[in-house]
Amino acid sequence: MSNANEAGGFIPKHGGYRSLISYQKAEIIYDGTVFFCNRFFRKYDRTIDQMVQAARSGKQNIAEASMASATSKETEIKLTNVARASLEELMIDYEDYLRIHKLEQWSRTHPYSIRFDELNQVPNATYQTYQKAIEHENPEISANFLRCLVNVTSYILGKQIKALEIAFINEGGLRERMTRARLNKRNNK
Numbered sequence: 001m002s003n004a005n006e007a008g009g010f011i012p013k014h015g016g017y018r019s020l021i022s023y024q025k026a027e028i029i030y031d032g033t034v035f036f037c038n039r040f041f042r043k044y045d046r047t048i049d050q051m052v053q054a055a056r057s058g059k060q061n062i063a064e065a066s067m068a069s070a071t072s073k074e075t076e077i078k079l080t081n082v083a084r085a086s087l088e089e090l091m092i093d094y095e096d097y098l099r100i101h102k103l104e105q106w107s108r109t110h111p112y113s114i115r116f117d118e119l120n121q122v123p124n125a126t127y128q129t130y131q132k133a134i135e136h137e138n139p140e141i142s143a144n145f146l147r148c149l150v151n152v153t154s155y156i157l158g159k160q161i162k163a164l165e166i167a168f169i170n171e172g173g174l175r176e177r178m179t180r181a182r183l184n185k186r187n188n189k
Helices: 021-040 046-068 073-100 111-120 127-134 139-171 174-187
Strands: none
Touching: 021 046, 021 073, 021 127, 021 139, 046 073, 073 139, 111 127, 111 139, 127 139
């Protein structure tokens, strides 16, 4: 993380993606997806690569967006949305898996969905928080828990995008910050 603003510059504090709840959950989704695919798909099934790549893209684009935020709010918003879109693709893969294997897709009122909601309230959740469900021998439980986690993360990313939009409207972009910094420098001579 760097912050040239403290020295009178125009590049805002950026990075810090590891502290974002969306990144933390995306990392759990990635690890869980790798486990799920290795456990419940045949070794050379092409779906494995697609699902793992979608999970990876979700996680990596959050990190890239956070780093790009220093010089481009537009890029930050676009990459955050790419992360969300990648996770939506992954959500559909889990739903396809459940449908094709004639397994139940849990409703919001399903007892295990309610259990997920309880686990999701654990502060600083890690893979271990969800491990028992993700690594369950029943693919219905594993797929649904990961689907719930994707859904929550997608929701968080939607809120992040809205917050980025508001921040851009209120603070402007790089060119505006550059102009303000230059004018402030001139006025303080």
